[in-house]
Amino acid sequence: MKNSFVNAGLVYSTESGRMCPDCRQPMASCACKANARTLVPAGDGLVRVSRETKGRGGKAVTLVKGVALDAAGLAALGKALKAACGTGGTVKEGVIEIQGDHIDRIMAALQAKGHKVKRAGG
Known part of the structure; x- marks a missing residue:
């Protein structure tokens, strides 16, 4: 054995x-x-922005996935997006989570920074 x-x-x-x-x-x-x-995580060059409420008691969270940055760059981008939306959030396992439904603001902010952005989900 x-x-x-x-x-x-x-x-x-x-x-x-x-x-x-x-x-x-x-x-x-x-x-x-x-x-x-x-x-640096490998990706297809697209940043996907989606909204999720699953497991959060019905509260909406905007998720940003696929950003090809290292951990420090991802944290800085998360901080900038939180400031642009005027809300809280976190960076977990390469995914930026912003509290609330801010898809349009986040997409505009990411496009202004030069990222190719795609809306994911419904």
Whole structure:
């Protein structure tokens, strides 16, 4: 019978806190995280803007997907879009979420920044 704990490594250390499961270094000095930040996601060049209410108690959220920027650039773009709409939002897993239904404002702001924008969904 194969032991399922063979690949299990140190998860937490009292000296350095949480440990990265891949490189087994403390999360503060993780080499995997630094490499992941430098990668730019590949896409088809279109930024898709959609509206979603699923799982949010009926509240509308505008989603921006497919932006070919690194994590820092995506966060800066998210901040600019939040300011343009005058509302809150977040950046999660390469997707910018803006609170409320602001599809037209976001599409105009992205086109002004030189992105090819497409409305996704109904």
